[in-house]
Amino acid sequence: MKKKLIALLCVTAVVMGMTACGSDSKENKEEAKGEEKKTIRLAAGDPMKEELINAIKGDFEKKGYKLEVSVIEDPIASNNAIEEGSLEANFIQHNAYMTSYNEEHKGDLVAVGDAIYYPCMGVYSNKVKDMKDLTEGMEIGIPRDPTNRSRALRFLEAEGLLKLKEGVEEYSQLEIEENKLNLKLTEVDSESIPTILDDLDAGICYPIAMKEAGFDPESALAFDPPEIGKEYGILIAVSEKNKDAQWAKDLQEAMSEEKANEIIMEYFGESAVHVSEY
Amino acid sequence: MNDPALVIKSVMMPALVESLYMTFWGTVFSCILGFGLAVILVVTAEDGLSPHKWVYRLLNVLVNTLRSFPFIILAVTIIPITRAVMGTSIGTNAALFPLVIVACPFVARVFEGNLKAVTPGMIEAAKAFGASNMQIIFKIMLKEAIPVMCISVTLVVISILGSSSMAGALGAGGLGNVALIYGYQSFNDLIMYGTVFILVVLVQTIQSIGNLLYNKLK
Numbered sequence: 001m002k003k004k005l006i007a008l009l010c011v012t013a014v015v016m017g018m019t020a021c022g023s024d025s026k027e028n029k030e031e032a033k034g035e036e037k038k039t040i041r042l043a044a045g046d047p048m049k050e051e052l053i054n055a056i057k058g059d060f061e062k063k064g065y066k067l068e069v070s071v072i073e074d075p076i077a078s079n080n081a082i083e084e085g086s087l088e089a090n091f092i093q094h095n096a097y098m099t100s101y102n103e104e105h106k107g108d109l110v111a112v113g114d115a116i117y118y119p120c121m122g123v124y125s126n127k128v129k130d131m132k133d134l135t136e137g138m139e140i141g142i143p144r145d146p147t148n149r150s151r152a153l154r155f156l157e158a159e160g161l162l163k164l165k166e167g168v169e170e171y172s173q174l175e176i177e178e179n180k181l182n183l184k185l186t187e188v189d190s191e192s193i194p195t196i197l198d199d200l201d202a203g204i205c206y207p208i209a210m211k212e213a214g215f216d217p218e219s220a221l222a223f224d225p226p227e228i229g230k231e232y233g234i235l236i237a238v239s240e241k242n243k244d245a246q247w248a249k250d251l252q253e254a255m256s257e258e259k260a261n262e263i264i265m266e267y268f269g270e271s272a273v274h275v276s277e278y
Numbered sequence: 279m280n281d282p283a284l285v286i287k288s289v290m291m292p293a294l295v296e297s298l299y300m301t302f303w304g305t306v307f308s309c310i311l312g313f314g315l316a317v318i319l320v321v322t323a324e325d326g327l328s329p330h331k332w333v334y335r336l337l338n339v340l341v342n343t344l345r346s347f348p349f350i351i352l353a354v355t356i357i358p359i360t361r362a363v364m365g366t367s368i369g370t371n372a373a374l375f376p377l378v379i380v381a382c383p384f385v386a387r388v389f390e391g392n393l394k395a396v397t398p399g400m401i402e403a404a405k406a407f408g409a410s411n412m413q414i415i416f417k418i419m420l421k422e423a424i425p426v427m428c429i430s431v432t433l434v435v436i437s438i439l440g441s442s443s444m445a446g447a448l449g450a451g452g453l454g455n456v457a458l459i460y461g462y463q464s465f466n467d468l469i470m471y472g473t474v475f476i477l478v479v480l481v482q483t484i485q486s487i488g489n490l491l492y493n494k495l496k
Contacts (some may be wrong), residue, residue, distance in 0.1 A: 026344075103465075105465065141449070144447075145459065145463055170464075174289070186369070188447065189448070192354065192447060192448060195357055195367075196357065196368055198361065198367075199361060212281070263361040
């Protein structure tokens with residue numbers, strides 16, 4: 001008898017919990033349908049972006065909104081959240097990534113406007129001082145995630161060190177046709193590259209990773225050229241239906257203010273980032 | 279998206295070899311070191327053959343502390359040590375260092391349990407016959423515990439296989455890395471679930487071998 005009572009209590013608790021969850025998301029959906037969106041939920045891709053958003057939060061909220069900022073590091077989860085209605089916008093990705101997400105997940109994400117900033121990708125090294133000093137058989141660390149790996153490989157091609165197959169959208173090491181110096185390209189987590197530079201001859205990563213590891217983001221041997229860089233600007237993404245919403249435009253404006261640009265330039269260093277269209 | 283056949287041949291097969299390499303050597307080294315730790319723990323315990331309170335306590339704390347670290351956290355925390363010991367902090371060989379450090383405490387605990395489960399009566403009888411501690415440990419306890427230790431080793435192998443899936447973050451490759459990068463991040467379900475399937479087959483095989491050994495040896 002006692003066992004049956006406990007079992008019944010557990011089942012009741014679970015059912016009540018599930019109903020509560022259900023009604024919660026229903027409330028959000030009702031608010032989402034409303035014409036005047038007041039509470040904007042924005043997910044940043046990392047703490048640095050979160051800081052940037054918080055810096056302009058006051059100016060944005062003056063226009064009558066409430067901004068809820070969170071950090072979601074996984075871009076797939078972050079994009080899925082917009083698609084399912086748990087977020088209004090995110091600030092995490094560049095156009096190349098967003099496009100590939102839309103293709104594979106039948107998503108409808110669009111950028112509100114131009115990218116907020118364009119981080120350059122740099123070749124950093126603790127062992128060589130110049131790109132010309134890269135010699136036969138050296139080991140270069142590159143990001144292992146698909147979009148940034150592709151950018152690193154295109155960067156190496158632009159520096160004349162690799163030749164890649166033509167007409168490919170996203171490059172991996174399988175599309176390398178020629179590796180003039182027989183460089184060993186080791187794929188690692190791009191955030192780890194600054195810490196392991198002593199184990200490599202050079203590493204290709206973003207200035208933000210160098211900065212967060214305590215190194216100088218502007219100390220690159222080279223940055224990738226604007227022709228490549230302009231595709232990788234970090235933008236504010238929203239669902240297609242909100243593209244022309246007033247709040248979206250206001251958010252874009254707040255993030256493009258001079259104050260925001262100054263923060264970005266100070267954080268990365270002027271040579272490592274672009275804040276306006278190339 | 280990459281052509282699946284090419285990915286299977288050029289990425290998954292090498293990754294399978296990397297995973298097996300890390301799992302095999304990780305198991306060998308952690309079992310040797312872990313067994314040593316387990317013997318010390320069993321012997322110096324209060325009810326052991328040669329109680330030494332402080333040695334036991336210290337070792338206990340060490341084992342518990344190391345067990346608390348998730349593999350990838352430990353791996354990045356000890357990068358300078360790995361570099362000093364292995365010469366580099368990236369690649370399959372370098373990954374063995376944190377893998378073994380994380381697995382040792384786990385091995386020590388399971389082997390400790392196996393050794394302690396040997397019937398106290400047998401140990402008492404051996405003592406009565408005038409057996410030395412070394413003889414008791416290796417001829418009685420180890421011999422009796424070997425069948426269950428096979429089951430334990432099976433657990434260890436599968437656990438190390440799991441830890442090694444994170445080793446890709448530091449350039450060690452492996453199947454976990456393939457599933458994450460070429461599967462999930464490249465939006466390729468075929469590769470992601472295909473890799474999972476290979477892992478399921480591997481684990482099943484390892485478990486079956488363990489069970490077979492247990493039945494043959496008991």
